[in-house]
Amino acid sequence: MEDYLQEALEIVKAQAGVRTMTEEEITSMVQKLAAGIKAIAEGEVLESAAPATVDPQKAIREKSILCCACGKSFKVLTKKHLSTHNMTPEEYREHYGYKKKLPLVCKSLQRERRKKMKEMQLWTKRGKNK
Template sequence: MEDYLKEALEIVKAQASVRTMTEEEITSMVKTLASGIRVISEDDALAEETQEAAVDPKKSIKEKTVTCLECGKTFKILTKRHLALHDLDAISYREKWGLKKNTPLVCKALQRERRKKMNNMKLWERRRKNEG
């Protein structure tokens, strides 16, 4: 049995316990409520699917900020913790907003800074020395 029909039956059952109702009243009320609940639940599902981005997804990653497409707040990095507030992880966030799989959720300045730091550390050379 459909969820919306069960909900409608519960409502009518509660109504019938308070006042006397004819069989016709009960069936028409169930039909009306069930269709109304179904319409509302379908509208909610459509609203979730067609959520608008706070900004254009391609323009959300800027030089000094990253804008969360869910809430519109700006950060230097979109963390797991923030994405969890929207019930998302990095992978599902990228899929939802049409970003490439390997797009970093970090502002461009911080990306460059980290890349420069890693190049200066040259960890790959240290690893070769330890292995050799």
């Protein structure tokens, strides 16, 4: 098991190097990866686990947004990703009870975008050109 654990730790270490992860996420990921690597090495057929259910109210976080359909973490839920679940952004919002115009992005990115738009003041520039 030590080899599997070591391999899992290397993968999680690389993942943690590119994004912020909580202690719980790291622990969970190491456990799942070690078990998965061991199962593959021993020739077991992995059953496709049902996606973890994500509470839509807790899915939009400060630095990430969780896909309620599969549980994966993103900064932005794109049309391309949602198409893998055969959904459009509009259908996704409706299915999980979000408001129609809610941006499918993490809170920090949403704040940055709002600030940038206020700085650009596009609504004032348009009036001057007429």
